[in-house]
Amino acid sequence: MNETMVQSQPVVASASAPEKLLTVENVTLSFGGVRALSDVSFDIRKSEIRAIIGPNGAGKTSMLNCINGFYHPQAGRITFKGKMRQRMRPYDAALQGIARTFQNVALFKGMTTLDNILTGRTLKMHRSFFWHLFRHGPAMNEEIEHRKYCEEIIDFLEIEHIRKTPVGRLPYGLQKRVELGRALAMQPDLLLLDEPMAGMNLEEKEDMCRFILDVNRQFGTTIALIEHDMGVVMDISDRVVVLEYGHKIADGSPDEVKADQRVIDAYLGVSH
Amino acid sequence: MDILYSIFVDPFMQMGSAPDLLVQTLWEGFVGGILYALIALGFVLIFKASGVFNFAQGIMVVFAALTLVGLYEKGVPAFLALAITIGVMFVLAYAIERVVLRPLVNQPDIILFMATFGLTYLLIGLGEAIFGGNPKVMIAEQLYLPKGAIDLKILGGVVTLQKIDIAAAIIALVMIGALSLFFQYTRIGRALRAVADSHKAALSVGISLNQIWVIVWFIAGVVALITGIMWGARSDVSFALQVVALKALPVLILGGFTSVPGAIVGGLIIGIGEKIGEFYWGPLVGGATESWLAYCIALVFLMFRPQGLFGERIIERI
Amino acid sequence: MTASTAGARSAPEADTFPKLLRRNARLRGARPAMRFKDRGIWQTWDWAAVYDNVLRLAQGLKGLGVNRGDKIAIVGANRPRLYWAICAAQTLGAVPVPVYADAVATELAHVIDNADVVVAVVQDQEQVDKLIEQRARLPKLRHVIYDEERGLRDYDHGRLHALAGLLEAAQQAFDRDATVRAAIENEVDAGAGADISIMLYTSGTTGRSKGVMLTGKGSIDAASDTATFDNLTDRDETLAYLPLAWVGDHYLNYAQSFVAGFCMACPENGETAQQDSREIGPTFYFAPPRVFESLLTRVMIRMEDASALKRGLFHHFIGVARQWGEKILNGEKVPLWARLHYGLGEILIYGPLKNVLGFSRIRVAYTAGEAIGSDLFSFYRSLGLNLKQLYGQTEAFLYVTCQKDGDIRADSVGPPAPNVDIRIAENGEVQFRSPGMFVAYYKEAAKTAEAMTDDGYVKTGDAGIFDPDGHLRIIDRAADVGKLVDGALFAPKYIENKLKFFPNIKEAVAFGDGRDHVSVMLNIDLTAVGNWAERNNISYGSYQELAGHKQVYDIIAGHVASVNEALAKEPIMAGAQIRRFLILHKELDADDGELTRTQKVRRGFIAERYAPLVTALYDGSQEADISTEVTFEDGRKGMISARVAIRDAAVAPVSPPTERRAA
């Protein structure tokens, strides 16, 4: 992959005194009477792949929504890059370097693959409205410079052939890939993936795994992902946190988690 | 200084000094509000059942009234004309379901919204082409609607109540009552409520969506007809009404798109609000504020309660 | 060899590819040399840039200890950087050895080992992995250079190098000290035309693949001859999509573009090749017949979905094209109205069609490899696409014969290419001497000897004849060609193909080697003959019944007669006319082992299986009984027996021999 893609921080082996990128402390979130999350705490280390798993309705997505400021927990604190934050808007999350994908693809249906990925660059674009009036000079140069970057992503995700197809027309698997690309375009420090492999066939899943691992390795991007497919989770993630009915019931390396009795119970009878 | 005075003090002094005028204004606002409410009611019915924001509701009022009067002018006895008009409204509902709703099912809301614009223009064109564009007089007495006025001597003044207004108020209330009974206790009514919640539910009740749409649009049509008669009896029947009908929109915003009581309350707030506003504050800005006051009231209101008076809180999820 | 026809024929200052490259960099430095659809646009390098990069890469290779005569393997898809690698190797006097990218690890290893490769330049992780897997077998391989870094970050880079890195380093070296670059430039001059310029491995269809060694001078001479022949200029464009390791790509794209100075474009990847080709709109194009075939099928399928109007237009104008198109293309006399009609078709159908297929700008297109169906061939020509055939071999550095503009036939591969000297051996084998002909097979002295005649002609292994106006016609593999007892030449496949041109005849098997005359067994085409039967309301229950029908025999007899007439016109073949034929009672079937899985008739096997019929064909009897075991669709076996009629065929009088030798 081209130098421009490679991020500043190198790949750190999750060894001695790993730096914490994000910590969640005693977060509680409820809608009306319903408790989505109660007193959940865990942390995400720099450059690791962190999986959040749990049965349906365990509050996984709500957790992500809290992390990127879409929901505001009633209690508890979330610290990102050492900064505690209150009532943060999703925009600020983006600003701080948190990108995400969605459980059911949230692409901009009316736009092409390329344009979707380009929107991921918005925060990195600074040319004034004035220059955009003419689409020449600085504005155009900026567009081109970012187009180059997006082409790297397109090449990386092997979606050259759909570069100019409106995403609405793409099969589900490809849409998920484009969405990942859009998130990557933000050069995030923390990448939240909400069921990146939901509804994919085996082959697509394997590709997606490869991409996730490559992203993590090539750019040292920290990844937090929600996934149902236990096999996948255990393969690619460094540490796993398990939620059930809004409570954390386990946290640790895949093997530890696999061995945990409560996890086994939680997953008994839950269909995957 | 006296600006502030004329805004914040003077009007209330007036209200105090001439309570009868206040009551008179309130009453007129009330009646106006009732009529707004009726139009809004039509919107709500259709929006609940088919998720369509029926912009044509206003013109349906005019169209219904025109048809009634037009038929009468063509020599049809009043009540027969009334019956026929009801028939026409049914045909209209059926045609709309067939020609507009069915082909557009599953299209984004805005498309259906636009479709009702098209409907509006079509109805205007038809109405004018058939019955001519010039204002008509509602055949109030032929329908045995009361005429004249009652003068109440109260609060040391005289409050004049047009009988027709009273009639309008009563009929409106009766109709609203009837409707809610209909929704509560009839099978179709329940189906309609179900469809408002989820289309599948409606099917489980055993009524096809298409039927439901026809029914709803028909009911809306009847509501429109009654509204038209009332309104026509108060002023006259002309397409000017169409613009007035737009007032139903702010009413809806207050009341919420899906709430029948909301429509009523909203209607009253708007009706009374704009009358009071016009009567006491209008002069300060040169009058004729009715044309926009309603919308501004709604707008201000929206800033604080985007989901309307009775609308449920919207929780966004992703 | 006769005097040069080409302007750019290899003078000593341009007798190697690096020298040509330098010449181009001087003559037309700013003209585009290579394009590559990458990152969404056509990245373009002009000749100066290519020269620059080649020098840098050469510097890099030198740094890895590459010396004259070393072998450098090139493995990957068409990528400018890989072409640079080829030229960089040549610059250092090393020998590039392109290898098929889709080769499995073991094949790849075989070639690399057999060729004593010391450095491999590969495209990506996939190839690197193959080499690592086989590293035990490859002691001689010292270094591997990769182009695409993806997935290779974490590999041990002890003997693994990024191509980009080498270029970078070389650039710094050049900047630091001008003599470094000068040294490399001297390497260019050090190269001689007689040096081995490239080693191409023949795709090992027959036995192990052999490394064909070609000289720079030879290659350049051959290429410049054909470049002149088709007057290719530096305004032309080609799409380099053929396998890097195939002689066709090295010749048509690499050699000719260096000689003529035109631009070659590399597609983004396999998936987009079609689209890329359309964007580039090549002016010089090559594709094997099957490509044209599948294109045509796709055209027809897509047309089926078109509106009635479009389909009507399409078929009407295709008809017009069939009638006049080739004539117009060949510059024959055509009535004005026909020209106008065709012109209209050009606007409405041909033009758009060629545009969609990406053929709009093609001046010269070649096809070769297998025989191309005359319908297919003339379809494209009738659209105004200047499609021509050539006959070639790796050993000849491609061209042996090629067709001249305006003098094109479907059934012959044209006169000898410029400066190529062809002769037909006694056994009918085609033999040639050509400017580009190979020096030897690498480390295969014996095989080399086999392939050459004592007087320095190369044996093609194909049997062929020259038709009256000197066009070569490949009739069969030389091995299959036999003789009748009277010594007349007998080319079974040639006869069989002629028969199979008739829609009614599905399969044909010819016998005659060592016998006193030629006789054939035929399969009728059930659909074609079936239709005919229905039209003439002839009822039939089974293939067998229809095959045995008298009137069917009459029809087929007609076909056989006309084949004989055709044969009679060809002096060499005239002796081998069909005397007797029969129509088999069953269709030849791969399940019964009568056909190969690729639907080629297994003559020997059939001869045994139907021995009674064969004897009957030669003992003059009018009918014969045969019963054979057959395998039904469901796999059950069963016997069918039949009485098969045998007919004598009308033999045509032989026209006076007018044989001509090609000069």
Next chain:
Amino acid sequence: MFYREAGQFKTSYAADMAIFPILQDRIGLAVILAIAFIAIPLFGSNFLIQTVMIPFLVFALAAIGLNILTGYTGLISLGSGAFMGVGAYACYKLTTIFPGVNIIVWILASGFFAAAIGVVFGLPSLRIKGFYLTVATLAAQFFLQWSFVRIPWLYNYNASGAIEVPQRLLAGIPVTGANATPVTRYLVLLSIVILLTWIASNLVHGRIGRSWMAVRDMDIAAELMGIRLLPAKLLSFAVSSFYCGVAGACMMFLWYGGGEANDAFNINQSFTILFMVIIGGLGSIIGSYFGAAFISILPTALKFGLPAMGIALSGPVAEHLNYIILGVLILFFLIVEPHGLARLWQVGKQKLRVWPFPY
């Protein structure tokens, strides 16, 4: 069929991102411009220019404006008529207060006033979505319309209560007022429209346009991408209103030559423009032209076309017919092609590109 794209390949991103990447399209555009700038002024009758071309261009401009808001940003507005009014009155005041300044400057400047007002009425879009917002824009429509009538200062206390466009010269030639020939007004108008169209297409093809469309397609995701919703929406309101404003100014100064708010800038005007956008095609600049052409020319065609075909129509009947046909067409288009004429155009173009193949 006319497309010959083989050999049109892009070697730079600039070329690849061009708005008209295909040669044949560029040629077509050039031809159209030539016709508009040369052929029509030379050979077009005054009737054609005054009754067909000028209204068409004015509406096209307004439609582009609304399309930016509704088509690209997904915010339905029923206030465009009023915003046009703002432009018209602003221009009127400006040119009467500073008669010396070139009128074209003022026509363009008036857009900024409309933009400002637009932003004010766009503020609710922070909290309100969909139909609610639509109603909010109605407030703008009625309030502004009311102010045009109620604030005499706006029309310089003319007894008529209407704008009376004064004569203004451009290089000695009258471009506004009674003495301005249709051709001059047409050319001025055309230049303005072309310029603004170019700018609009620049905007929607760049970062700005992408963020608008992102907001339209999936506002939550857009915000998570780092697009600030309110600024994006307000910008859209501003630009949209600017275009409407200029269109309004052009309407008064280059077309009507004077008039009164209640019939020039009423709610129906807002509807008309909305229809143009819908029928033309949401989210398409060229669609705005199609829509404008369609709806602005239809009445004329009816009024003058049918009699020409020997079908006599009384004024009012034509009027009714116009309504009916318009209504039917709207329904027809929504049913047959919800994406409007622009989509039909695209499809047709695609067919030509792959001709003779169906796909």
